[in-house]
Each structure stands twice: as structure tokens, then as C-alpha cells.
Amino acid sequence: xxxxxxxxxLESVPIAQENLRLIGISVLSCLLIYILYRLALPKPxxxxxxxxxxxxxxxxxxxxxxxxxxxxxxxxxxxxxxQSEKLNSxxxxxxxxxxxxxxxxxxxxxxxxxxxxxxxxxxxAVESMSGVFAGMIPDHHIHMKTNGTWxxxxxxxxxxxxxxxxxxxxxxxxHANTSELIKLWRLKAKxxxxxxxxxxxxxxxxxxDAILGVAFGKDFxxxxxxxxxxxxxxxxxxxxxxxxLNRTETNYDEPVTFPEGPKDKVIAAILDLxxxxxxxxxxxxxKLKWAWISRMTNARHAIKTRKQFIERELKRAVELQKTKEGxxxxxxxxxxxxxxxxxxxxxxxxxxxxRKPNYLSPVMNDEIxxxxxxxxxxxxxxxxxxxxxxxxxPQITTRLRAALQRSHPAAxxxxxxxxxxxxxxxxxxxxxxxxxxxxRCAGTTPSVDxxxxxxxxxxxxxxxxxxxxxxxxxxPSVLRPGFAVEEGRRSASSQAALRDGKARAWxxxxxxxxxxxxxxxxxxxxxxxxxxxxxxxxxLGGRSCFGKKMAYLExxxxxxxxxxxxxxxxxxxxxxxxxxxxxxxxxxLKSYVRLREVKLGEDA
Numbered sequence: 001x002x003x004x005x006x007x008x009x010l011e012s013v014p015i016a017q018e019n020l021r022l023i024g025i026s027v028l029s030c031l032l033i034y035i036l037y038r039l040a041l042p043k044p045x046x047x048x049x050x051x052x053x054x055x056x057x058x059x060x061x062x063x064x065x066x067x068x069x070x071x072x073x074x075x076x077x078x079x080x081x082x083q084s085e086k087l088n089s090x091x092x093x094x095x096x097x098x099x100x101x102x103x104x105x106x107x108x109x110x111x112x113x114x115x116x117x118x119x120x121x122x123x124x125a126v127e128s129m130s131g132v133f134a135g136m137i138p139d140h141h142i143h144m145k146t147n148g149t150w151x152x153x154x155x156x157x158x159x160x161x162x163x164x165x166x167x168x169x170x171x172x173x174x175h176a177n178t179s180e181l182i183k184l185w186r187l188k189a190k191x192x193x194x195x196x197x198x199x200x201x202x203x204x205x206x207x208x209d210a211i212l213g214v215a216f217g218k219d220f221x222x223x224x225x226x227x228x229x230x231x232x233x234x235x236x237x238x239x240x241x242x243x244x245l246n247r248t249e250t251n252y253d254e255p256v257t258f259p260e261g262p263k264d265k266v267i268a269a270i271l272d273l274x275x276x277x278x279x280x281x282x283x284x285x286x287k288l289k290w291a292w293i294s295r296m297t298n299a300r301h302a303i304k305t306r307k308q309f310i311e312r313e314l315k316r317a318v319e320l321q322k323t324k325e326g327x328x329x330x331x332x333x334x335x336x337x338x339x340x341x342x343x344x345x346x347x348x349x350x351x352x353x354x355r356k357p358n359y360l361s362p363v364m365n366d367e368i369x370x371x372x373x374x375x376x377x378x379x380x381x382x383x384x385x386x387x388x389x390x391x392x393x394p395q396i397t398t399r400l401r402a403a404l405q406r407s408h409p410a411a412x413x414x415x416x417x418x419x420x421x422x423x424x425x426x427x428x429x430x431x432x433x434x435x436x437x438x439x440r441c442a443g444t445t446p447s448v449d450x451x452x453x454x455x456x457x458x459x460x461x462x463x464x465x466x467x468x469x470x471x472x473x474x475x476p477s478v479l480r481p482g483f484a485v486e487e488g489r490r491s492a493s494s495q496a497a498l499r500d501g502k503a504r505a506w507x508x509x510x511x512x513x514x515x516x517x518x519x520x521x522x523x524x525x526x527x528x529x530x531x532x533x534x535x536x537x538x539x540l541g542g543r544s545c546f547g548k549k550m551a552y553l554e555x556x557x558x559x560x561x562x563x564x565x566x567x568x569x570x571x572x573x574x575x576x577x578x579x580x581x582x583x584x585x586x587x588x589l590k591s592y593v594r595l596r597e598v599k600l601g602e603d604a
Contacts, residue, residue: 060095135290173213193247231261
């Protein structure tokens with residue numbers, strides 16, 4: 001009996017040992033999970049305000065962001081503005097996920113201006129830009145650090161922003177393609193009998209046609225708007241009625257959906273790739289998202305089409321360069337497209353570096369495609385916000401149209417739109433002011449980011465090297481009253497700027513209103529002042545928007561031709577509103593227009 005008990009005891013020892021091992025593993029696992037949990041929790045920067053609840057959540061600020069989005073339709077930037085008001089502070093921090101260091105948010109234009117213009121310890125936050133663009137255009141300068149490679153890549157197209165290139169290449173192409181958009185809208189206004197319609201695609205594709213003309217020249221055969229014009233022009237009254245496009249006694253306020261007609265495969269590829277970038281800025285893992293998207297059939301086809309048509313255009317530009325040289329013409333003679341400028345600059349850069357030019361390199365392909373993508377998205381978004389604002393402020397639109405007509409008397413007499421020479425040769429203060437106010441109120445690029453290159457301070461708070469600083473361009477001190485900040489908390493350079501009269505600020509009483517007059521000076525408001533007050537639409541300093549000058553030219557032409565040709569009538573409430581959605585830019589959720597053609601010589 002004793003022997004049996006002893007045997008049973010011996011048999012139970014391995015079981016006990018196994019149980020102890022399992023218990024040990026469980027304890028260690030729990031300990032490891034707890035350690036990982038503690039490591040994943042946000043690590044607030046001492047002294048900078050933050051949401052206490054967010055600091056106790058492994059996902060940081062993400063749950064409260066998603067909750068606000070679900071309840072109100074708020075965007076990421078709306079959440080930032082909401083946080084500044086909740087914390088009652090011009091500086092605070094947010095936590096954008098586990099194992100991610102805090103992001104500092106600055107809601108103070110004066111300090112943002114100082115960082116962007118005068119503070120050498122900050123540079124472009126390439127990590128955020130890389131997440132958005134590196135998958136599609138890995139060799140584009142937009143997501144590179146400010147170094148020699150960045151300068152070399154940017155040099156390929158920098159001549160495009162010179163006054164001569166803008167006037168001789170960009171201006172005519174933008175005008176010609178915007179005129180196609182005006183033709184399309186005339187047709188839609190006539191066919192629909194004044195019914196509202198969605199303007200987003202038209203403006204987006206019209207701006208795309210314009211920038212493609214600038215990029216590849218007047219002989220580029222792919223268009224987005226022209227096939228729409230041709231298709232709608234081909235419809236007779238019976239087809240219009242059958243498609244339900246016409247106006248009836250009961251459908252005046254119902255939006256009309258016009259058929260698209262045939263689509264060009266190159267245009268479709270560009271649009272597919274541009275659309276794939278929407279949502280990237282708000283994605284937790286943008287590089288993984290692009291890796292997944294790029295393996296889908298449509299994306300693979302679009303990527304292949306893009307590579308092929310750009311290589312074709314590069315080869316055409318190289319042949320044009322050789323033809324010029326062969327005919328004895330100056331190889332630096334005025335280029336007719338951005339891609340021709342790129343080929344010329346690559347040739348000269350290769351010669352000075354003692355290497356052979358590589359016209360078909362990934363760098364050339366990415367730089368010209370990035371020029372196209374960035375060159376139309378921001379402008380088209382601003383125009384879509386603009387037509388909403390102008391429709392809701394008819395007195396401003398009427399004043400703008402009157403200013404345009406006074407400045408272009410020949411066009412009024414001849415009952416035509418101003419040509420490109422007239423538009424580029426005129427200076428109309430109220431037009432300049434309206435453009436600037438549209439940029440301020442639209443919030444197309446609602447924030448600017450920079451990263452600290454060394455340990456520093458912002459508004460008296462220590463900021464460690466590598467910390468991301470997001471500066472709001474549509475929040476306090478820009479579109480709503482700012483926060484009071486003790487002067488001693490500001491940087492020395494910011495304080496010096498105030499003493500030198502370089503600090504800008506809006507009157508808190510009306511800063512939330514759409515009011516172009518705020519940009520006008522002089523006894524009779526006859527002088528446009530671009531430095532009248534806070535504006536961050538294109539950023540500031542050396543890493544401000546590369547295409548800023550072209551964007552202004554494009555906005556000037558598009559705005560002139562739309563206001564000259566159409567009265568922008570108010571849309572029904574359900575088609576209006578200023579809710580937005582963030583893609584590459586901050587886009588209006590609803591982009592509808594109701595148009596009535598302006599007859600010259602009559603009151604609008």
C-alpha cells in the first residue's frame with residue numbers, strides 16, 4: 001500500500017512541475033503584456049496641456065477623435081480646434097496611437113509664423129509627407145529632408161515658377177482649359193434649366209486638364225473636360241428628356257446628374273491614382289495602405305499606364321531638344337512645357353556633374369507626376385470652396401464682377417471673356433483680395449507641420465528633438481479669436497518681429513467673416529496688401545508650397561472666367577453647408593452650383 005502511494009507521488013511530480021511551468025509562463029506573459037501596455041500608453045510631454053482621458057487609453061486621442069467624428073462629422077483638424085478650445089490653450093499635445101510620441105499642436109499664428117520663417121531648428125516633417133506620397137512617388141522632393149538631394153530634385157522644375165515661364169507656358173494652358181470648363185458649365189446650365197449640379201468633378205478635372213497642359217504642352221492629346229463637352233453637345237432634346245436632365249415644374253431644386261460620356265484611359269489612370277491618396281493623411285499605416293492598394297488590379301493598371309505615358313512624353317521632349325540643337329537654335333530657348341524644362345535642366349545638371357543625362361529615370365517620372373498631382377488638387381479644392389462662398393455672398397460676387405468688367409472694357413464691348421494677356425496684364429485689387437480671402441477661409445491645407453531638429457522651446461515649453469509640431473491654419477488667431485499669450489513666453493525672434501512691426505493679427509470682431517475688404521488698404525481701398533493679416537494656406541519660408549506662384553495664377557484665371565460668365569445662385573439647404581472631408585486636401589463634402597449665365601450689358 002505504501003509502495004503504491006509512493007509510486008503515485010512520483011507520478012504526480014512531473015504533473016506538478018508542468019503546472020508550475022504553465023503558471024510561470026502565464027505570469028511572465030501577463031507581466032510582458034503589462035509591460036507592453038505601459039510602453040504603449042502615451043507619454044505626455046511635461047508642462048504641455050493634454051486630454052487626461054486620452055493619456056489613459058492605449059490608443060491615445062484616437063477614440064475621442066472617432067467619437068467626435070461620428071457625432072458631428074468633424075475632421076481631424078476640427079478635432080484639433082475642438083481640443084484647443086477644450087483645453088483653453090494655444091499649445092497642447094495629442095496622442096495618435098500606441099508607441100507614437102506625442103504631437104504638439106500650435107494654435108497661434110504669430111508663433112507659427114516665427115517657426116516657419118525664422119527658427120532654424122525646425123524643418124519639414126518628412127515622416128508625415130512620406131506616409132502620404134512615398135508609396136506613389138518615392139523619388140519626389142515633397143517628402144525629402146532639406147538637403148542636397150532635395151535641392152537637386154527641386155531644381156528640375158524650379159524654372160517653371162519663373163515669371164516668363166508662368167506667363168508664356170502656364171497662363172495660356174490654364175486659360176485654354178478653363179475655357180473648356182466654362183463651355184461645359186454653359187451646356188449644363190442650359191440643359192438643366194438652372195437646376196443645381198455637383199461641381200466637384202468638373203472643377204477637379206478642369207484643373208487637371210490645365211496642369212496637364214502646363215506639364216506636357218498644348219499637343220498633349222488626353223483631356224478630361226473636352227469629351228464631356230462633346231458628349232453633352234451631341235444630345236438632342238429627346239435624349240435630354242429621356243435622360244431626365246431637363247427642368248420640369250417640380251424638379252427645379254433637385255440636383256441633376258449628368259452622364260459622363262466616354263473616358264480617356266490616361267485621364268482615368270491619373271484620377272484613379274489621385275483618388276487613392278485620399279484618406280492617406282488620416283491613415284494609421286499609410287505605407288501599408290499603399291502597399292495593399294498598389295496590388296489591386298485597377299491600381300496596377302493605373303501605375304503601368306502612368307509610367308508608359310510619362311516615358312512617352314519624356315522621349316518626345318528629348319527629341320524636341322535634339323531638333324532644336326540640330327537646327328542651330330539656342331537649346332535654352334523658351335520651353336513650351338514643364339517636361340521640356342525638366343529635360344533641359346537634367347541635361348545641364350548632368351553636364352556640370354560629368355555624367356550622362358538620365359531622362360527616363362524614376363526621379364524624372366516621379367517629379368513630373370508629382371507636379372501634376374500637387375498642381376491641380378489644391379487649386380480645384382479652393383475653387384470648390386470658392387463657388388460656395390461666393391454663392392452665399394452675392395454682394396461680394398457682384399462687386400467682384402463689376403471690378404473685372406471695369407478692368408477689361410474691351411472684353412465687355414466685344415461681349416467675350418478676357419483673354420490670357422488681359423488677365424495676366426491687369427492688377428485688380430478686389431480680385432487679389434477675394435483670392436486671398438478664399439484661401440484664408442477655405443482651409444484647403446488646414447495645417448502645416450514641422451519637426452524639431454534639436455531640443456528647443458515653443459511658447460515657453462521644452463520641445464525635444466524629433467517632436468512633430470502641427471500648426472493650425474484655420475483655427476484660433478486665423479478664423480477665430482486667438483488665445484492671450486504672455487509676451488515673455490514667446491521666442492526672442494517673435495518678440496523682435498513685434499517690435500519691428502512685422503506681427504500680423506486680425507480684428508477678433510470680424511475675423512470669422514468672409515470679407516475680402518480686410519486685404520485692402522488705402523483711403524478708397526485701392527491697394528491690395530498681401531501682408532494684412534494671418535494666412536497659412538501655402539505655408540511660409542523655404543519649405544513653403546513649391547507651386548505657390550502657379551496656384552495664384554491658376555486661381556486668378558479660373559475665378560475671373562467663372563465670375564465673368566456666371567451668376568452663382570444659392571443652392572437648396574440640403575445641398576449646401578460647409579462640412580468637409582480630408583483627403584490630400586480639406587475638401588467640401590457638398591460641392592453643388594446653380595448657374596445663370598451673365599449677359600454682358602445687363603445687371604447680373
